[in-house]
Amino acid sequence: xxxxxxxxxxxxxxxxxxxxxxxxxxxxxxxxxxxxxxxxxxxxxxxxxxxxxxxxxxxxxxxxxxxxxxxxxxxxxxxxxxxxxxxxxxxxxxxxxxxxxxxxxxxxxxxxxxxxxxxxxxxxxxxxxxxxxxxxxxxxxxxxxxxxxxxxxxxxxxxxxxxxxxxxxxxxxxxxxxxxxxxxxxxxxxxxxxxxxxxxxxxxxxxxxxxxxxxxxxxxxxxxxxxxxxxxxxxxxxxxxxxxxxxxxxxxxxxxxxxxxxxxxxxxxxxxxxxxxxxxxxxxxxxxxxxxxxxxxxxxxxxxxxxxxxxxxxxxxxxxxxxxxxxxxxxxxxxxxxxxxxxxxxxxxxxxxxxxxxxx
Ligand code: 3EB
Numbered sequence: 522x523x524x525x526x527x528x529x530x531x532x533x534x535x536x537x538x539x540x541x542x543x544x545x546x547x548x549x550x551x552x553x554x555x556x557x558x559x560x561x562x563x564x565x566x567x568x569x570x571x572x573x574x575x576x577x578x579x580x581x582x583x584x585x586x587x588x589x590x591x592x593x594x595x596x597x598x599x600x601x602x603x604x605x606x607x608x609x610x611x612x613x614x615x616x617x618x619x620x621x622x623x624x625x626x627x628x629x630x631x632x633x634x635x636x637x638x639x640x641x642x643x644x645x646x647x648x649x650x651x652x653x654x655x656x657x658x659x660x661x662x663x664x665x666x667x668x669x670x671x672x673x674x675x676x677x678x679x680x681x682x683x684x685x686x687x688x689x690x691x692x693x694x695x696x697x698x699x700x701x702x703x704x705x706x707x708x709x710x711x712x713x714x715x716x717x718x719x720x721x722x723x724x725x726x727x728x729x730x731x732x733x734x735x736x737x738x739x740x741x742x743x744x745x746x747x748x749x750x751x752x753x754x755x756x757x758x759x760x761x762x763x764x765x766x767x768x769x770x771x772x773x774x775x776x777x778x779x780x781x782x783x784x785x786x787x788x789x790x791x792x793x794x795x796x797x798x799x800x801x802x803x804x805x806x807x808x809x810x811x812x813x814x815x816x817x818x819x820x821x822x823x824x825x826x827x828x829x830x831x832x833x834x835x836x837x838x839x840x841x842x843x844x845x846x847x848x849x850x851x852x853x854x855x856x857x858x859x860x861x862x863x864x865x866x867x868x869x870x871x872x873x874x875x876x877x878x879x880x881x
Contacts, residue, residue, distance in 0.1 A: 527769040528608070529587040530825050530872050532854045538583045547592055547603050548610030550584040550671065550726055552856055565594040567601040569612035571673045572721035573829075576836050576855040584827075584854075586610050586728070590768070599651075600658040607768055609664040612726035615651045617643035617675070642682045644674065645689040647723045652697030655727060660701070664729040667703075667710035668763050669774040673724045677716035677859050687861045688753040690714065695755045705758050706746040708736060712759035713777035713870045715829050716859030728774070730765055737762035737773075737809045739802055743784040752784070757861075762806045764814055766877070773810050773819050775871040777829070778802045779860065786864045792835040796842040799869050807873075817875050822847050824871040829858040831866045839867055 533541070538549075550569040575582050594603045602611035620643050659665055672694075677687045695705055703709070710727070717724065738744050739761040748756045762775045780787045780795035781802070788794035800821070807819045828843070830836055836855060843853060860868045 527589050527767045528772050528874060529585075529589065530874075531583075531585045531587070532825065532827075532852060533583050533585060535581050535583060538585060543585070543587055545587045545589050545592065547586045547588045547605070547608075548612065548726065549586070550612070551581060552584070552854075553581045565603070567594065567603050567610060567612050567726075569671070569724050569726035570614070571724050572675075572718035573673060573715065574833075574857040576830060576833055576857050582854050582856075595662070597658040597661060598654040600654050602658060602662070604662065604664065607732070608668075608728060608730045609659065609662060610726070610728055611655065611658060612724070613651050613654055614722040614724045615647040616722040617647050618720065620646050620650075641693070642684075642686070642689055644681065644686050644723065645693045648674075648690050648693035649697050651723055651725045652694055653700070655725065656697065656701035656703065659727075659729040664731055666730045666733050668728045668730050668734050668765050668772075670710045670712045670725060670727040670759070672712060672714040673717040673721075673858075674714065675717045675719050675721045675723070677714070677861055678863055685753075687714065688755070691753050691757050692755040695758050698758055705756075706744070707760075709746060709758050709760050711761070711763040711774040711776040712757075713827075713829075713868075714757065714759075714861055715777065715856075715868070732766065734763040734765040735813055736760040737764055737806060737813060739778075739805050739809065741782055741802055741805050748784050752862075762810060764810050764817075767874075770877050771814055771817055771875045773807075773817075773824075773871075773873040773875070775803060775806055775824070775873075777868045777870045778806070779862075779865045779868045781865075786862055789864045790866075792832075792838045792866045793842055795865065795867050796839050796869075797846075799867060800842070800846050803869065803871055814875075819873045819875055822851055824851075824873045826851065826853045827870045828853060828855045829860060829868040829870075830855055831858070831860055833857050835866060
């Protein structure tokens with residue numbers, strides 16, 4: 522982003538990434554539906570490799586987080602990270618197949634106690650391990666505030682052991698956050714949770730900070746951590762958005778947002794109407810954020826958007842709605858991904874930066 526916010530987000534092709542030779546990269550997430558690794562990053566940069574196809578076609582997208590200041594890299598257990606004095610980007614991948622193999626091997630007793638014996642599936646165990654290691658890493662490095670978390674789960678809507686896998690994920694996420702002493706409502710990070718290719722690992726990447734952010738809810742929606750039990754025994758733990766004062770700017774992280782009003786999915790089967798409702802939800806969050814940070818002027822057309830499309834054939838309809846709402850200069854990428862409710866056809870996450878002098 523061009524605003525001097527100290528934190529930058531760019532969506533670029535691998536070729537653009539290589540040509541740019543940025544010296545201040547904090548972390549990268551790569552998106553691709555193919556198995557071939559996109560490589561081409563410096564070894565010390567943490568890279569979250571997500572298996573979700575880019576639309577249209579089969580290209581690769583790099584989501585690049587830059588910080589405009591010195592950074593150093595490290596690793597704790599499986600969490601790879603890179604940090605400045607103020608913030609940390611981290612990522613972890615946990616393979617369910619490897620957990621299953623470990624459970625069958627000499628470590629069997631330990632793994633059974635941790636997961637399978639309690640009637641939980643491999644995704645529950647993978648999620649527990651990922652969140653335990655993430656919380657331990659940010660606490661040990663002293664960046665205790667999770668600002669923003671991205672979760673990519675293979676086969677998110679599939680039933681396993683009698684429970685939808687997204688619900689297993691929610692149970693394990695909630696449990697691990699509680700065990701680490703964190704809040705389960707209110708003071709919780711913004712997030713996205715999407716499907717990924719079968720047999721790919723659970724991939725989680727995140728931003729964390731030394732200073733506390735401000736959490737923003739959407740007056741049109743029930744907070745996700747208060748969803749009724751019909752959506753799962755354990756509610757999803759995320760805020761609708763977080764607002765964080767970066768060293769020289771204000772950053773707004775808008776969670777994955779869909780056509781939900783109250784707690785219900787609206788416009789079932791109507792992709793265009795779901796897209797419009799989603800944009801109305803994002804506008805409501807922008808208004809809340811601009812009110813919470815006096816002097817801030819976040820606006821839809823200046824956000825970077827990541828749009829998740831369940832059915833690739835819906836892409837033209839969604840693109841047309843976004844073009845009408847955003848104009849041409851918008852920075853948007855489209856990915857094919859399953860969304861956590863079967864009746865949702867589109868979900869949009871967004872990131873905005875605003876210079877600090879404008880946000881007195
Ligand atoms: C929703 O509003 C749509 O479980 O972390 C959006 C963003 C959604 C994050 C999560 C789920 C999550 O409930 C789904």
